[in-house]
Amino acid sequence: MSQPVGPDRAAILQALDGVTDPRSGQGLSAAGLVRGLVIRGERAAFMLEVPPAEIELYRPVRDAAEVALARVAGVATAQVVLTAETAAPQLKTAPSRRARVAEDPQARLQPMPEAERPAHVRKVIAVASGKGGVGKSTVSVNLAAAFAKLGLRAGLLDADIYGPSAPQMLGVDGEPTFDADKKLNPLEAWGVKVMSIGFIVEEGTANIWRGPMASSAVRTLMGSNWGSEAEPLDVLVVDLPPGTGDIQLTLVQRLKLDGVVIVSTPQEIALIDARRAAAMFGKLGTPILGVVENMAWLEGPSGERMPIFGAGGARTEAERLGVPLLAEIPLEMALREACDVGRPLVATSDSPAARAFVAMAEKLR
Numbered sequence: 001m002s003q004p005v006g007p008d009r010a011a012i013l014q015a016l017d018g019v020t021d022p023r024s025g026q027g028l029s030a031a032g033l034v035r036g037l038v039i040r041g042e043r044a045a046f047m048l049e050v051p052p053a054e055i056e057l058y059r060p061v062r063d064a065a066e067v068a069l070a071r072v073a074g075v076a077t078a079q080v081v082l083t084a085e086t087a088a089p090q091l092k093t094a095p096s097r098r099a100r101v102a103e104d105p106q107a108r109l110q111p112m113p114e115a116e117r118p119a120h121v122r123k124v125i126a127v128a129s130g131k132g133g134v135g136k137s138t139v140s141v142n143l144a145a146a147f148a149k150l151g152l153r154a155g156l157l158d159a160d161i162y163g164p165s166a167p168q169m170l171g172v173d174g175e176p177t178f179d180a181d182k183k184l185n186p187l188e189a190w191g192v193k194v195m196s197i198g199f200i201v202e203e204g205t206a207n208i209w210r211g212p213m214a215s216s217a218v219r220t221l222m223g224s225n226w227g228s229e230a231e232p233l234d235v236l237v238v239d240l241p242p243g244t245g246d247i248q249l250t251l252v253q254r255l256k257l258d259g260v261v262i263v264s265t266p267q268e269i270a271l272i273d274a275r276r277a278a279a280m281f282g283k284l285g286t287p288i289l290g291v292v293e294n295m296a297w298l299e300g301p302s303g304e305r306m307p308i309f310g311a312g313g314a315r316t317e318a319e320r321l322g323v324p325l326l327a328e329i330p331l332e333m334a335l336r337e338a339c340d341v342g343r344p345l346v347a348t349s350d351s352p353a354a355r356a357f358v359a360m361a362e363k364l365r
Contacts, residue, residue: 007044007074012037015068022057028065036217038200042076043175044069045200049216052084062182079178083216117256120227121155123235125289125364126251126260128281130273132163132242135294136263138339139329140239141169142354143261145344146361148191152234155186155193155226159218159251160241164198171342175199176224184224190347193233195224222255235365242273252284259289261326261364266293266313274314278321289364290326291318298331299352305330327360329353 016034017027024031028048037046048065050058062082069078117124127143129136140156147154158166167173172189176199179185186193197217227233238255240248251257260281264274278288293314297305308331318325329335332353338345346354 007039007042007072009037009039012039012044012069012072012075015072016065019061019064019068022061023054028061040175042074043079044072044075044077045079045081047081047083047216047220049083055082055084058082077175081220082182083220116254118222118224118226118233118236120229120232121236122232123258124238124255125235126238126240126257126286127263128240128248128260128277129242129263130270130275130277134242134263134265134270134274135329136242137165137169137239138335139261139263139292139294139357140237141166141339142335142344142346142357143361143364144192144194144235144237145170145190146346146357147235147237147365149346149358150361150365152365153193153227153231154191155233155236156195157221157224157236157238158194158196158198159221159238161197161217162241164196166194166196166239167198168342169339170194170344173199179225184221186224186226189342190344193226195221197221218251219254222251248280249284252281252286257286259287261289261292262317263292263294264314264317265295266307266310268310268313270309271313271317274317278317288321288323290324291315291321292327292329292360293325294329295331296328324363326363327356329356 013029013034017029019028020026021028021031021033028034033048033050035047035049038044048058048062059082062080065080066078069075069080127136127140137160144154144156156166156170158164170189170192172187172194174187176184176187176195184195186195187199188194226236238251238257240251262274262278264270274291281288291314295309296314297307297311300306314328315325330352332351334349334351335345335353338348345351346357
């Protein structure tokens with residue numbers, strides 16, 4: 001039985017070499033400008049990453065690349081995202097024998113002057129954690145769905161380039177389209193506009209991207225069509241990747257955040273990393289709106305609360321930071337199942353965890 005024929009990667013690269021890079025005179029592939037090439041069904045897309053000062057020079061190159069891409073056999077949808085690269089921080093060595101890492105000069109105490117809110121978005125709230133595995137994405141997805149349940153126009157930006165989970169958790173699959181200005185149009189699920197790198201890359205593919213390229217991808221997602229003048233987005237929830245690296249810095253520098261929510265589990269090993277995240281946002285001048293304690297307890301057969309991961313750690317940390325404890329989310333099997341099947345708990349249940357998410361949304365609206 002014959003198998004469906006899709007676009008051939010070698011044919012795509014050969015076609016893109018027919019488009020000349022104005023700087024080197026080489027084809028785009030030979031010049032190393034075909035970044036993050038994705039072939040998904042009949043769709044082919046890649047990022048054309050250039051210095052910020054040369055964006056205008058490369059706009060016609062981007063258009064020519066899309067035409068060349070569309071002409072390749074098997075390609076029904078061709079997309080080329082033009083984005084500006086940023087310099088990676090440099091390591092410096094102290095005069096002594098001991099090597100020291102200089103602070104990134106771009107990590108200022110406040111957002112950069114060009115930081116701006118996405119067009120037609122009234123409020124931007126980031127959800128962060130210092131480490132993975134504490135349920136940050138679960139909180140982000142259900143918080144966005146809770147805003148929608150309260151009647152707000154809500155959006156979710158899945159900024160975890162290396163581990164996107166919003167498509168699975170929201171049960172939405174598709175390919176975002178571009179408008180006439182090459183801005184991405186978010187998909188929608190459960191009343192939430194959502195944009196994720198998971199809609200663009202091939203499922204199961206490891207995104208082996210260095211910091212500057214990952215940051216460029218985040219900037220592209222940030223610039224999506226979140227709302228309009230007639231119907232602006234009331235709140236955009238940004239699900240950050242764990243840690244304190246390039247992507248977090250990019251967002252704080254480029255995106256005007258109204259604040260950040262720190263997620264942790266009760267035990268000390270998670271709180272150590274949550275403190276690092278809080279310290280980073282404090283240095284960058286981003287308001288901390290509060291702390292969420294996830295997996296706070298498991299309800300036993302008789303209704304008793306069993307603190308599997310300890311008790312009260314996030315509450316103590318919130319008090320130390322001088323911010324509210326926004327919610328204590330119990331460990332529920334229904335919450336885990338809802339994430340796995342793509343049905344946000346707050347949209348389908350009235351369990352204690354679902355009520356906690358809605359109460360948190362009411363505090364942050």
